[in-house]
Amino acid sequence: MASKKSSKTAAAMKEDANSSDSVSQGNVNAILAAIGSQGDELKKLIEDKMTALSGRLDVLDATLxxxxxEQTGVKQKIVEIEGALNGTDSRLGEVGKVCDDLRAENKSLWAKLNDLEGRSRRLNLKFVGIMEGEERERRSVFISDLITELFGRDNFPKPVKIDRAHWALLPKPPEGQRPRTIIARIHNDRDKDLILRLSREKFPLEYKGKRIYIFPDYTPEVAALRRAFSSVMKVLRVAGLK
Known part of the structure; x- marks a missing residue:
């Protein structure tokens, strides 16, 4: 009896094992089928991505x-610009040399012009402080008479010859304002030198109660140089040196 029961139990266990193996094999087959299906989808997805990537790479290749x-064109333009700059540098060097020559020539011409202007003013005297209208019509006659009145006939027994006289080239000032300067050209340089010397010796000079001054007619450049030298001239005068 016990032997029969044991045999039955062993047969049942074998059947259960066969049934379990059958179920496991079914699960494995299902899993493999699912993996195969996912593999196909994954393969298709990879192929689609590769196709898209290939298209993008083609676009990238075309862009490159x-x-x-364009880079080749830019390099060519840079070469052309460098050549143009080299030519410009060469021309600028030539222009700089021309400018240096012109600057030296201008300096020489300016010195000559200043010298000529100074020589043209050499016999001029400036009369400062004479009221507008005092000269009436003939300024040259007025200046000649003024010189005799200021310094006396002892120094000028004959009227001083004045080549010409005119007001400074400025607008006529309003009444009561500082009058313009009269510039007179003395015919004889000895008379001019004597007038300047006497104006220093008889300083201050007055005409109709008004203070007047007589100066040489220097060019602006010479006047600036004299102003720069004024402190030295003061020391020389104090020392009694000429």
Whole structure:
């Protein structure tokens, strides 16, 4: 009896094992089928991505080709610009040399012009402080008479010859304002030198109660140089040196 029961139990266990193996094999087959299905989908997805990536790479290749072409054009333009700059530098050097030559020539011409202007003013005297209208019509006659009145006939027994006289080239000032300067050209340089010496010796000079001054007619450049030298001239005068 016990032997029969044991045999039955062993047979049942074998059947259960066979049934379990059958279920496990079914699960494995299902899993493999699912994996195969997912693999196909994954393969299709990879193929689609590769196709898209290939298209993008083609576009990138075309872009790179265009960039290389543009870079070649830029390099060519840079070469052309460098050549133009080298030519410009050369021309600028030539222009600089011409400017240096012109500057030296201008300096020489300016010195000559200043010398000529100074010589043209050499016999001029400036009369400062004479009221507008005092000269009436003939300024040259007025200046000649004024010199005789200021310094006396002992120094000028004959009227001083005045080549010409005119007001400074400025607008006529309003009444009561500082009058313009009269510039007179003395015919004889000895008379001019004597007038300047006497104006220093008889300083201050007055005409109709008004203080007047007589100065040489220097060019602006010479006047600036004299102003720069004025402190030295003061020391020399104090020392009694000429």
């Amino acid at each position: 080709v265009n960039l290389q072409s």
